[in-house]
Amino acid sequence: MKTSIRFKTKFRTFMIIGIMSSVVATMAFTLNKESEEARVPPAPIVTKDSTASVKAFKQVYTVLMSARCMNCHPSGDIPLQGEDSHLHTMQPRRGVDGKGVYAMKCSNCHQPANTPGLHTPPGNPNWHLPPADMKMVFQGRTPRQLAKQLVDPNQNGHKDMKKLIEHADDGLVKAGWNPGEGRKMPPMSHAAFKKAWITWLTTGAYAPAK
Template sequence: MTKRTLALPLAALLAAAGIIAGLEPIRGFAETSSGGALKPPAEFASIADSTARSKAIFAEASRVLTHPRCINCHPATRSPTQGEEMHPHVPLMIAAESSMGPAGLACSTCHGPENRPIVGSRLKSIPGNAHWQLAPESMAWQGLSVAEICEQVKDTERNGNRSHADLIKHMGEDHLVGWAWHPGEGRSAPPGSQPELAALISAWVETGAACPD
């Protein structure tokens, strides 16, 4: 068996351990998605009612929050999903209380601090980030409507005790959130960019943080 025919999960495990020769971190991804832009807050200025405008702004931001790059790590259960179609993670992973995987098979076993290519695999690359982990159980999004995600996002009892200001900073500056636009070869990125998402969340807060119906 050569390194060109090595398949996951063994390839992922060896890659994470630095055993497969020639694996280099993937850098230099475009700052925005090729899948299209997000509408800026100014696009919603014509909506006179501030509550209706706030709902519309969050609906636009939800194009990012409901994208597979986000939803895969905000699963309905404590098991992450993978791919555009959000299939069960291979190998099966059950998050520990730390959200970083169980003892002996932590997320960092395969997911390093940066994306890494896989030679000869349809998966193209192993995603990576220094803060790679599953979202807390209270922030499970899969299966929820946009309205339900919205209510959850602003509920301090479920969002990590984040204030509105904290949410803006989290969406705009968090390194793992930003990874969504730099997902590695073989994966799509959500629309827009991290600064565009932060601008929408900020405008949503400024108009009352109303949730879609």
């Protein structure tokens, strides 16, 4: 009972933040020369195609590593800011739940919607970082590392493929394409990203060699 409550909490938390993640709880990996293949569950339908999968992930990766996604998936406990992904100016901390600490909680500045004007805090009702026990770091990850991480059930919030696919339409994920005045968009449209994301997942969620 205790465990299931904890799981639920964690799960919900991850759902609201995470920009991405991948495949299924029962998933395991086998190595081959160029890529790693994920064993995916029966549904949704997977047509294994390592070439198409890796190609799709490379597209996904450009989005995840863009400032809009990576800035809230830092390697440390301080988010990043700006197109150059520098440390967030006043160094707010992740906190246990990813929502900041003390007088520096994300929502103290980040409003439910973008604040008008240049250099004002972008907004979302659920603005936060991944929580401390599921950091889902993007910063510094190679495509291979990130792909593996996204499909590691212990690092992705225990999402199955259905949930992962749904996650492309998560409110905070989509906030990346509504970045507030003066900020660059991710390198492709949300539709193109979603297509690449689903393609990657449904062709076997292969990880690139590097």
